[in-house]
Amino acid sequence: MSRISVALLLSEQDINWMSDILRQADADTTRVTDVKQGLRAWRAAPADLVVCDLDELGDDAELIWQRMEQSPDTEWLLLSRGDPHPDWNAKAQQCVATVFRRPVDPELVQAFIDDTLMQQGQSCRATKPILTSQANQFGYLLGSSAPMRHLYRVLKRLGPTGANVLIVGESGVGKEHVAKTLHRLGCDPNAPFMAINCGALSPDLIESELFGHVKGAFTGAHQDHAGIFHQAEGGTVFLDEITEMPQALQVKLLRVLESGEYRPVGSTHNQRANVRLVAATNRDPQQAIASSRLREDIYYRLAQFVVNVPPLREREGDIEALTTHFLAELNHQFHTQKGIDPQAIKRLNAHRWPGNVRELKHAIEHGYLLCAETILPDDLPQAVITPTNTPTAIMLPESLTLDALERLAITQTLARCDGNKTRTAEVLGISPKTLYNKLNQYHSVSSSSTAGERIDSDRG
CATH class of the missing domain: 1.10.10.60 (Homeodomain-like)
Incomplete structure (x- = not known):
């Protein structure tokens, strides 16, 4: 790996201890005594890090300021006695330079330089940029593992039937993507897809959101409102987290499922529902029924078909493929060419992913934003790099064969x-x-x- 180049514009009292710190970091250090000569050298070979004594610059301060503006990729560390320098304060803010006030704590400087050299050093060990996705796609879903291929086969058969479907899966597995794929398989391309999270609305509002209301139905109802069942005419209504819907409203939803009719809040007339109903939950349906979160009658009406979405930890090979997909999209969006270190991939594969695909996507975004050119293990979220997800040992009876x-x-x-x-x-x-x-x-x-x-x- 190439060494990091560091330029020092320091007084004699600082040069020794600073050189010791940089020597331990294995940096290629050059001391500059003449600012103009140093500037000429930097034009030919820009330094990765410049450590500068702000109080010793004198008339050359303006030259350094100009160089700071012209070198956005160079890291600047300024040392100062703390005397007021309004102009320099503004310039340090604009260039996001780091300023240490005297007396300087060498340990803080050591930590700063170690972090800077690590970030700068990524360019010297950059991996191949990820510019293409390795994840196969079906509708709105990504993945090539056996569980996902099974899911695709189920959706292909269910999609055109128009049957009501209950999607069961952990948070973050992509239940709404499953619902959208079913919608596209079974409806006209221009038919509406309306989604509502049953746990995100108050009990007072959710009935109006679903079925609509007439003017004067309640305080604040200044005009008629068309609910989701009306807005989704000819399309799909997706009820996410159905087990969070109040029991009283589940009874009214049951009436829609049985008769195909609903009544807006405050109205005296029924309306016909011409929609496909797809619901989802991250709870086990039978446990939800036992705990009175889901009515048994509505479960059997709603669940003409139950689709189980596999968690990411059971999708062998999909973690790396999805990683390439998310990273390639980020590189395309921001016109970059970042890659990911094999050790970071290893950490991703070892994680249990309780938040599933959503958590993986956020982890890649986190690493992308923190890295220079290559996502390293330390760029990933702490929950991913900390090995706290080792499966608990299972104690088996001695007599079990x-x-x-x-x-x-x-x-x-x-x-x-x-x-x-x-x-x-x-x-x-x-x-x-x-x-x-x-x-x-x-x-x-x-x-x-x-x-x-x-x-x-x-x-x-």
Whole structure:
């Protein structure tokens, strides 16, 4: 890696301790005693960092100021006794220079220089810029992993049917993107898509937002208002976080699902709903029903089909592909050519991503903004680079055999996949044939055990 060039315009009292700090940082240091000579040298080979004694510049101060304006890529560290310099204060602010007042704490200077050299040094180890995406796309969704390919197949079949759909998935997996993809598959391209977050509106407003109201229906209703069901005529209504909808309103939504009609607030006339209804939740539907967050009758009316969106941690290979996609978009948007260090990719792959794709996108944006040319591990958010996401060790009973553990993994995964054997095999990383053989084996063992119990009972 190339060494960082540092120019020192310092008095004798500072040159020794500053040189020691830069020597430890392995910087290529040059002392400049004549400002004009130094400026000529910098035109030929600009310094990465200039450390300058502000109080010793005298008549050459204006020359340094001009050079600061002309060198936006050079880092400037100014030392000062603290005497008022109104002009220099304004210039330091405009050029975002760093000023240390005397007496200078060497440890603070050391920390500043270490940080500066690390940032400047990225250009010397810059990786190949990420200018193209490696993420395959289906509608509004990105990814090529087996769980995502399964999701694409489901959406292709459901989209044209116009059936109501309940989307289940953790926060940040892209449930609204799933809803938009379903909408585009099943509606006219010009049909409206209206989305509402049921948890973002107060109970007093959500009914009016959904069904509209007539003038005078309540205080502040100075004119008629068309609700989302009317605005989305011929299109799709997407109810995000349906389990956050008040129970009283769920009853009215049930009436829409059963009869296809709704009544605006304050009106005496029903209106016909000509929309496709897609809802989403980040909660387990059965747990939401048990905790009275979701009415059971509305669940069965709403969930003609349930679509499960996989979390990012189960999408093998998609993390790196999505990283290239987000970084390529940022480079295109801001006309840059930044890359990402392999160690940063390793950290991304090791993270559990509780916030899923949304969290990954924010992490790449965070790293992009902090890095010079290459996203390094330290440029990523602290939650990503801190190894606090190591899975907790599972304590297994001593009597549990390997066969029993395998059977437990298969049966629980099959339950999570709603009995879908193809999806279960994909999640477990085995072939469908192997899965069917295992299930037949379990069925045979179960049947034999039952027959044995009946024989013993008869003997008794």
